[in-house]
Amino acid sequence: MIVVTGATGNVGRPLVRALADAGEQVVAVSRGRTATDAPPGVRTRQADVLRPETLRPALDGASALFLLTPGGVELPEVAALARDAGIRRVVLLSSLGVATGRHSPATETAVTGTSPEWTVLRPGGFHSNTFAWAEGVRSQRAVAAPFAEVALPTVDPGDIAEVAAAALTRPGHHGRTYLLTGPAPITPRQQAAAIAHALGEPVRFHEQTRAEAREQLLGFMPEPVAEATLDILGHPLPAEREVSPDIERVLGRPPRDFAGWAARNVVAFK
Numbered sequence: 001m002i003v004v005t006g007a008t009g010n011v012g013r014p015l016v017r018a019l020a021d022a023g024e025q026v027v028a029v030s031r032g033r034t035a036t037d038a039p040p041g042v043r044t045r046q047a048d049v050l051r052p053e054t055l056r057p058a059l060d061g062a063s064a065l066f067l068l069t070p071g072g073v074e075l076p077e078v079a080a081l082a083r084d085a086g087i088r089r090v091v092l093l094s095s096l097g098v099a100t101g102r103h104s105p106a107t108e109t110a111v112t113g114t115s116p117e118w119t120v121l122r123p124g125g126f127h128s129n130t131f132a133w134a135e136g137v138r139s140q141r142a143v144a145a146p147f148a149e150v151a152l153p154t155v156d157p158g159d160i161a162e163v164a165a166a167a168l169t170r171p172g173h174h175g176r177t178y179l180l181t182g183p184a185p186i187t188p189r190q191q192a193a194a195i196a197h198a199l200g201e202p203v204r205f206h207e208q209t210r211a212e213a214r215e216q217l218l219g220f221m222p223e224p225v226a227e228a229t230l231d232i233l234g235h236p237l238p239a240e241r242e243v244s245p246d247i248e249r250v251l252g253r254p255p256r257d258f259a260g261w262a263a264r265n266v267v268a269f270k
Contacts, residue, residue: 001025001061001117002168005049006068007038009200010128011093015066015161016042024169028059052081059085064168068093069107076110083114089174090115091167096124096179100237102208102228119167123180123247124240125154127261130191137269142204146213147234151185153243156256163250179244183255194259198266210234 002019006012007028016028021040028038031048047054049069055078059065062146065087069075082090092111097103099122111118133143160180167173186194189205196203208216210230217226232240245266247255 001026002064003062004066005029010157011160014158015164018165027058051077062087064089066091066164074104076106079110079114080215089117089206091164093117093121094122096122096131102238115176119173120177123160124157125152125256127154127156135269144206144208145188145207148189148207149187151187153181153185155180155182156261159247159255166250181244183257186258191258194262195269198262
């Protein structure tokens with residue numbers, strides 16, 4: 001049995017579906033609401049990794065865990081909880097920021113130090129981060145974002161889910177740390193243009209100042225996380241600009257680009 005935390009999120013939802021389609025027994029765990037659209041046969045649980053004691057019942061009888069923690073939050077105690085529950089395989093959704101020194105490695109260290117079998121996934125920015133633009137695109141056909149010309153190789157969360165499914169169910173991934181990116185760097189202005197193309201309508205782009213973007217981010221993330229996010233978006237390190245071959249190595253195909261993601265998710269912007 002495989003437990004998936006963050007089961008209603010951009011990675012967790014397709015991961016649950018992929019595992020269920022492969023015939024795996026799955027427990028879908030979410031913090032705020034249960035996965036009401038979970039595939040048939042998937043058990044759902046409400047639990048909060050920020051309160052690890054609520055997660056313990058969901059781990060009973062499980063052999064593998066997909067661990068997703070909220071951005072900027074370190075939860076090494078969850079790794080110990082998984083070990084004590086007898087879980088052999090843990091796949092941790094971490095961050096490229098650990099590799100570049102922007103984020104703490106505490107949870108990674110706990111997982112790699114306590115799990116009999118572990119895999120660490122380090123993605124950069126997600127294609128789906130642009131869902132934050134959806135309201136502006138729907139109501140005004142406009143996007144507001146900072147650092148219009150800074151290109152980063154954002155990744156399709158569906159690709160992350162497929163890599164996670166492989167690591168959870170197939171041999172050969174123990175002890176591996178995968179850097180997950182899209183196929184090419186893309187700027188915010190280019191992302192807005194791809195959404196416009198998918199819509200078949202023009203979308204205006206307004207470049208925010210850092211201060212404007214910071215104020216917006218502080219509405220839903222802690223200040224240190226907001227500052228680190230803006231640093232990455234505006235002044236990425238060389239490693240944060242690089243395209244990784246790891247998705248193709250694991251899945252046997254190239255990662256999916258932003259234009260394709262926008263076309264598949266265009267209904268969110270209509």
